[in-house]
Amino acid sequence: MTAIDPEDAGGPEILVPTRRPTPHPGEGEVLIRVAAAGVNRPDVMQRQGLYPPPPGAPSIPGLEIAGEIVAIGPGVGPEMAGQPVCALIAGGGYAEYAVAVAEHCLPVPIGLSMVQAAAIPETLFTVWTNVFERAYARDGETLLVHGGTSGIGTMAIGLGKLFGLTVIVTAGSDEKCAAAETLGAARAINYRSTDFVEAVRDFTQGRGVDIVLDMVGGDYVPRNLKCLAEEGRHVSIAVQRGAKAEIPLWEVMRRRLVLTGSTLRGRDREFKAMVADELARIVWPHIEEGRLRPVIDRSFPLSQAAEAHRRMEEGGHVGKIVLTIDE
Structure with a gap:
């Protein structure tokens, strides 16, 4: 063959x-x-x-x-x-x-x-196991996804819409942000021109999101934790900016955050x-x-x-x- x-x-x-x-x-x-x-x-x-x-x-x-x-x-x-x-x-x-x-x-x-x-298959298995199993997403919750116009990101938007999630994404251009919102993202943030932590806080009126699906890793992790609401869940699925991160443990303890992740x-x-x-x-x-x-x-x-x-x-x-x- x-x-x-x-x-x-x-x-x-x-x-x-x-x-x-x-x-x-x-x-x-x-x-x-x-x-x-x-x-x-x-x-x-x-x-x-x-x-x-x-x-x-x-x-x-x-x-x-x-x-x-x-x-x-x-x-x-x-x-x-x-x-x-x-x-x-x-x-x-x-x-x-x-x-x-x-x-x-x-x-x-x-x-x-x-x-x-x-x-x-690859994106559906990945999003399902990480967002709906490991992070036990529930109807009415808010999800932040980095790489919102990637295969994973677009699948997360589609699944989120089906199962009652409000999906916020980040992307690297205004054109990609517009595409993500056309697909159903409630808010798309251009991470090159906007601080996504502040944008998430503004959109959620200071509450934060319930789940972060992160494929970036590295220095994004402590920033992601700032985006989480109390009892929030952070799920790592890739480490494009590095496999090591500095974790503010007091914040994890104080707000009862969950850090998890998986490979498939x-x-x-x-x-x-x-x-x-x-x-x-x-x-x-x-x-x-x-x-x-x-x-x-x-x-x-x-x-x-x-x-x-x-x-x-x-x-x-x-x-x-x-x-x-x-x-």
């Missing part, structure tokens, strides 16, 4: 098509003929040599795919053969074929394109299967009825994976970047 599988770390130019053996599904797995694959920040970090695949995962990048199941492994019901699905995978998405755990697959509803379906790629099969089941029951009906759709920035053919990574690194995208695989 054709795949993107660079042997060394480097810039986007190393993402060139090559030939690799077609994988075979193992116990509880399916083989998917990939129609589209989402591009995510961890793919860029893996290409740079900063985020190696977990043990047992393919070296081929790509954490989410959509396509048709063309083979099933032992222990998988025959009814899954031929089904259009999207799936969260630990790697292997930048290819014509990829293996997924059957329990990590979700059906592609009528009316949802393969490009849209491929843009859902290295979690075990059982955990991801549990999340997929929750999403199938709670979120998927909204997708089937058209109330939740991923925001698509641009799609590129697999042969232009380098251009897709350049687009992500330039930072001008709004929503998801997707690779399409031609048969």
Whole structure:
């Protein structure tokens, strides 16, 4: 099969098509003929040599795919053969074929394109597990999300609207802020021209937000804590500005704040299967009825994976970047 599988770390130019053996599904797995694959920040970090695949995962990048199941492994019901699905995978998405755990697959509803379906799993699993499970978001609460026009940010806006959250986001330009508010953010703050801590205080009339979803880390963490209301929850999912932060413990104690976080790629099969089941029951009906759709920035053919990574690194995208695989 054709795949993107660079042997060394480097810039986007190393993402060139090559030939690799077609994988075979193992116990509880399916083989998917990939129609589209989402591009995510961890793919860029893996290409740079900063985020190696977990043990047992393919070296081929790509954490989410959509396509048709063309083979099933032992222990998988025959009814899954031929089904259009999207799936969260630990790697292997930048290819014509990829293996997924059957329990990590979700059906592609009528009316949802393969490009849209491929843009859902990574961000949906991430936002759901961190905002609604780890931070136990409740109807009527307020959520602050950094990177409001990223794939994570746009998914957080969409899910927040569905489940009764007021969503505040930050973004790096007035144009991106306008885009975020068009998508449903209650307030979008240009962090380059405005102190987001003061803007959050003004918007919430001094109360603060209930939850911060942070993918920045570093010196943003103490600023994020200033944005939290009493009993607020801070959830870290990435560390783009550094993995170390100075924490004002007295403020954590005085206002009873909760600091937590998670990663997704290295979690075990059982955990991801549990999340997929929750999403199938709670979120998927909204997708089937058209109330939740991923925001698509641009799609590129697999042969232009380098251009897709350049687009992500330039930072001008709004929503998801997707690779399409031609048969």
